[in-house]
Amino acid sequence: MKFSMxxxxxxxxxxxxxxxxxxxxxxPVDNPHKGRWERSWPTIACGAGLFSDGYLNGVIGQVNTIxxxxxxxxxxxxxxxxxxxxxxxxGTVVGQLFFGYVSDHYSRKWALMASxxxxxxxxxxxxxxxxxxxxxxxxxxxxxxxxxxxxIGIGGEYPAGxxxxxxxxxxxxxxxxxxxxxxxTNVQIDAGYVLSTLVPLILVLICTEDHLRLVWRxxxxxxxxxxxxxxxxxxxxxxxxxxxxxxxxxxxxPWMLVLKFYWLRLAVVSLIWFIYDFSAYSFSIYxxxxxxxxxxxxxSLWKSFGWGTxxxxxxxxxxxxxxxxxxWIGPRRALYTFVFLQxxxxxxxxxxYGILDKAANVAGFVVIYGIFLSLGEAGPGDNIGLVASKTxxxxxxxxxxxIAAASxxxxxxxxxxxxxxxQKNAPGGTxxxxxxxxxxxxxxxxxxxxxxxxxxxxxxxGQDTITTEDIKFREYLESHGWDTRQMGSKEFQMRSDSSVNxxxxxxxxxxxxxx
Numbered sequence: 001m002k003f004s005m006x007x008x009x010x011x012x013x014x015x016x017x018x019x020x021x022x023x024x025x026x027x028p029v030d031n032p033h034k035g036r037w038e039r040s041w042p043t044i045a046c047g048a049g050l051f052s053d054g055y056l057n058g059v060i061g062q063v064n065t066i067x068x069x070x071x072x073x074x075x076x077x078x079x080x081x082x083x084x085x086x087x088x089x090x091g092t093v094v095g096q097l098f099f100g101y102v103s104d105h106y107s108r109k110w111a112l113m114a115s116x117x118x119x120x121x122x123x124x125x126x127x128x129x130x131x132x133x134x135x136x137x138x139x140x141x142x143x144x145x146x147x148x149x150x151x152i153g154i155g156g157e158y159p160a161g162x163x164x165x166x167x168x169x170x171x172x173x174x175x176x177x178x179x180x181x182x183x184x185t186n187v188q189i190d191a192g193y194v195l196s197t198l199v200p201l202i203l204v205l206i207c208t209e210d211h212l213r214l215v216w217r218x219x220x221x222x223x224x225x226x227x228x229x230x231x232x233x234x235x236x237x238x239x240x241x242x243x244x245x246x247x248x249x250x251x252x253x254p255w256m257l258v259l260k261f262y263w264l265r266l267a268v269v270s271l272i273w274f275i276y277d278f279s280a281y282s283f284s285i286y287x288x289x290x291x292x293x294x295x296x297x298x299x300s301l302w303k304s305f306g307w308g309t310x311x312x313x314x315x316x317x318x319x320x321x322x323x324x325x326x327x328w329i330g331p332r333r334a335l336y337t338f339v340f341l342q343x344x345x346x347x348x349x350x351x352x353y354g355i356l357d358k359a360a361n362v363a364g365f366v367v368i369y370g371i372f373l374s375l376g377e378a379g380p381g382d383n384i385g386l387v388a389s390k391t392x393x394x395x396x397x398x399x400x401x402x403i404a405a406a407s408x409x410x411x412x413x414x415x416x417x418x419x420x421x422x423q424k425n426a427p428g429g430t431x432x433x434x435x436x437x438x439x440x441x442x443x444x445x446x447x448x449x450x451x452x453x454x455x456x457x458x459x460x461x462g463q464d465t466i467t468t469e470d471i472k473f474r475e476y477l478e479s480h481g482w483d484t485r486q487m488g489s490k491e492f493q494m495r496s497d498s499s500v501n502x503x504x505x506x507x508x509x510x511x512x513x514x515x
Contacts, residue, residue, distance in 0.1 A: 040172065040180070041233065042164070042165075042168040042171070042237060042238075042240070043165050043168040043169055043171075043172065043180050043181070043184055044184050044233070045230060045233035045234050045236075045237055046108075046112065046160075046161050046162070046164040046165035046168055046184075046234075046237070047161055047162060047165035047181065047183075047184030047185045047188065048184050048188050048226075048230060049112070049115070049116060049119075049157045049161045049188075049226070049227060049230055049234075050157050050158075050161065050162065050184075050185050050186075050188045050189050050192070051188040051189070051191060051192040051226045052119050052123075052153075052154060052157065052192065052223065052226045052227050053092075053154050053157060053189050053192060054188065054189035054190060054191065054192020054193040054195075054196065055192035055193070055195055055196045055223055055226060056088070056119075056123060056150060056154065056192075056196075056220075056223045057088060057154070057192075057193075057196075058192060058193040058196030058197065058312070059196035059197075059199070059200065059219050059220060059223065060084060060085050060088065060147070061085065061196070061197075061308075062196065062197060062200040062216075062219060062305060062308070063084075063200075063216045063219060063220060064081065064084060064085050065301070065304070066200070066212050066215060066216045066301070067081075067084070067216065068081075069209075069212060069301070070212055070213065070216075071136050074136050074137075075136070075140070078137070078140060080137075080140035080141075080143075080144060082416070082417060082420075083140075083144045084140065084143055084144055084147060085416055086413055086416040086417060087144050087147050087148045087151065088147045088148065088150060088151040088154065089151065089409045089410070089412045089413035089416070090148060090151060090413060091147070091148040091149060091150060091151020091152045091154070091155065092151040092152070092154045092155040092158075092406075092409045093151075093155065093406045093409045093410060093413070094151070094152050094155060095115065095118075095151060095152035095153060095154060095155020095156045095158075096155035096156070096158050096159055096402040096405050096406040096409065097155075097402050097403070097406055098152070098155070098156075099111045099114070099115055099155060099156035099158075099159050099160050099398075099402065100158075100159035100398045100399040100400075100401065100402025100403070100406075101398070101399060101402075102114075102160070102398075103159050103160040103163060103164075103398035104159075104247070104248070104249065104395070104396060104397070104398035104399050105248075105249045106249060107239065108160055108163065108164040108167075108239055108240060108243055108398070109164075109234070109237045109238070109239055111156060111159070111160035111398075112156070112157075112160040112161050112164060112234055112237070113234055113235065114156060115152075115153045115154075115155070115156025115157055115160055115161070116153070116156075116227045116230060116231055116234055117153075117231075118149070118150070118152055118153030118156065119150065119153035119154065119157075119223075119224075119226075119227040120224055120227050120228055120231075121153075122146050122147075122149045122150035122153060123150060123220065123221070123223040123224045123227070124221060124224050125146045125149075126143060126146040126147055126150055126220045126221075126223075127217045127218070127220040127221030127223075127224075128217070128221075129142040129143040129146060130142060153227075155405075155406075155409070158385075158401060158402065158405040159398040159399070159401050159402040159405065160398070161185075162185050162385055162389055162401065162405075163389055163397050163398050163401050164237075164240050164243075165181055165184060165185060165389075166181055166386070166389035166390060166397075166466065167240035167241070167242040167243060167394065167397075167466065168240050169181050170240075170241070170242055170466055170467065171241070174463045174464065175327060175463060176327060177327070177463050178323065178326040178327045178331060178386060178463070179323040179324050179326065179327050181385075181386055181389070182319070182322065182323035182326060182382045182383075182386060183320075183323050185385050185386075186319050186323075186377065186381050186382045186385060187316070187319045187320060187323065187382075189381075190312070190315040190316050190319045190377060190381070191316065192226070193312045193315060194309060194312045194313050194315070194316065196219075196312070197305050197308040197309040197311075197312055198305075198309045199219055199222060200215060200216075200219045200305050201302055201305035201306055201308075201309055203215045203218055203219060204301050204302045204305060205302050209300070209301055209302075212301075239489075242394045242466060242467075242470070243394055244488065244489045244491075245394070245470075245487075245488050245489075246393065246394035246395050246470050246487055246488060247394070247395060247487065247488060247489060248395040248396070248486070248487055249489075250486065250488075250489070250490065251486035251487070253395070253396065254477065254482050257476070257477060257480055257482060258396055261473065261476055262392055262396075262400065264457075265391055265392075265457075265458075265459070266392075266400060266403060266404060268453055268457045268458060269384070269387055269388050269391060269404045269458075270403060270404045270407035270408075271407070271450075271453060272335075272380060272384055272387075272450050272453055272454060273380075273384050273388070273404050273405065273407050273408035273411065274407045274408055274410060274411035275380075275411060275446045275447075275449065275450045276339075276376070276380040276381065276384055276408060276411070276450065277408035277409060277411040277412040277415070278411035278412065278414060278415040278418075278443075278446065279376070279415065279443040279446065279447070280373075280376060280381065280412070283373070283439075283443070307362065307366055310366055310370070311366055311369060311370055311373070312373075313370075314366075314369075314370025314371065314373050314374045315373050315374060315377045315381070316377075317374055318338075318373070318374030318375060318376070318377035318378040318381070318382075319374075319377040319378065319381060319382055321378055322334060322338065322377060322378030322379070322381070322382035322383070323382060325378065326382055326383055326386065327463075330460065330461060330462070331382075331383040331386045331387050331390075331461045332383075332387070332454060332458045332459070332460060332461055334378065334379060334382070334383050335379050335380055335383040335384065335387065335451075335454045335458070336379075336450075336451045336452075336454035336455040336458075337379065337451075338375050338376070338378040338379025338380075339375075339376065339379040339380050339447050339448075339450045339451045339454065340379075340447070340448060340451035341375045341379075342372060342375035342376045342379060342444075342447045343444040343445070343446075343447030343448040343451065344444075345368070345371055345372045345375055345444075346372055346440045346441075346443055346444030346447060347440070347441070347444045348368070349368050349369060349372055349440045349444075350437040350438075350440035350441050350444065352368065353433055353436045353437045353440065354433045354437075356368065357433055357436055372440075376447075380450060384404075384408070385401075385405070386461070387458060387461060388400070388401045388404040388405065389401055389466075390461050390465045390466055390469065391458075391459060391461065391465070391469065392469065393469055393470050393472075393473035393474075394466065394469075394470050395470075395473070395487060419439050422438050422439050422442060423435040423436070423438065423439065426438045474487070
């Protein structure tokens with residue numbers, strides 16, 4: 001039997017039209033009384049920290065290449081080679097899940113501040129890694145430990161920074177919100193990846209290959225600058241207006257209702273993110289190694305880094321163009337269209353690999369590979385975080401986003417281990433044509449699977465989806481007898497009415513109208 005719940009109506013004078021249907025102050029989130037900068041800077045401050053994710057995750061690929069040259073078999077034959085590159089992803093998962101809880105149950109702002117400080121401290125410690133008595137093994141162990149803790153800080157940027165960024169875009173003009181979110185989340189990650197190869201390139205040219213120890217330490221140490229530059233802005237942040245209105249930090253979250261409402265959607269978003277990061281991060285880390293193999297072992301390190309910079313730069317046109325396209329056609333359509341095209345390009349790349357896998361054709365390899373990456377950024381790169389941040393209610397958005405993003409990082413973690421195994425087990429081994437083709441066959445097949453998931457299972461996402469999703473979630477809770485007067489900060493709770501009629505005697509829900 002189905003019942004609908006009707007809210008008791010209160011008489012209001014014209015002066016009371018600032019009260020919304022939930023009893024909240026109904027000052028619109030996109031408040032026209034605020035200036036453009038006043039409305040924009042919270043989005044920038046919240047999202048731009050993901051530049052650190054791109055730089056600090058990307059630069060380890062170049063550091064990995066340098067450590068191979070410096071320590072030879074002492075490095076390549078030890079677990080450190082895999083651990084140094086992959087351990088950050090493990091830390092990131094821990095950080096995402098921890099800060100996802102903190103950002104929902106305590107504060108978006110202070111979760112973000114804590115992750116920023118962690119980034120600054122452990123980026124510096126990574127650069128200063130040292131083994132007892134100068135031992136190489138001790139150095140590798142120290143670097144691995146600091147990189148794990150650094151990952152916790154990177155993880156905090158997702159549920160605290162990206163979620164707050166998405167909520168802050170509600171104050172911006174409708175029709176421009178998706179591009180602002182993408183410009184200060186995914187585009188920042190991609191810009192970080194470009195600099196993660198450009199900075200070591202410049203340092204190698206300055207210091208020469210005779211001082212590679214200085215190069216890798218400076219490359220890691222410069223990762224302190226991005227989070228440090230945001231510290232003041234983030235200190236000035238206020239909690240997003242949506243968070244103040246919808247938070248459940250002052251009550252007990254009805255997890256069974258949350259799971260019933262969101263489990264399928266979360267599973268789909270998480271799986272798409274897993275597949276995207278499985279390929280994207282793995283390709284990024286091993287691109288320098290592939291280019292070095294194509295160019296030959298005797299090629300100067302700066303040339304290898306230079307081609308790697310060009311490869312990463314191909315991400316930016318796709319990410320920037322995709323930011324506008326997401327506003328024009330919607331995140332769901334942009335995601336499945338471009339990830340389908342990426343899969344097709346990947347199969348083309350695999351088919352031509354035997355021709356491209358030559359030093360004389362390295363430019364062709366970089367261009368086609370760059371297009372492959374660019375399509376990925378215009379699709380899932382730009383839109384999966386947007387989808388994750390806008391397909392759940394504000395009250396549980398940090399944890400919802402954290403689980404989806406953590407699934408992505410698990411995919412990245414798995415990919416960094418699986419890609420070398422795919423290449424090693426290919427007919428002819430890692431350095432054969434099949435060793436280069438097989439990762440593209442696997443990745444392209446997964447791209448087509450992601451496109452199908454997005455097309456058939458993701459909901460439509462509009463400019464006001466955050467607000468409408470909050471309304472739908474409230475209505476769902478109320479239809480199951482949960483009193484939504486418990487939601488919001490203390491100031492909002494004092495002015496809130498529930499659409500659930502709770503009997504004072506037995507707390508039972510009285511059906512007011514039968515449908």
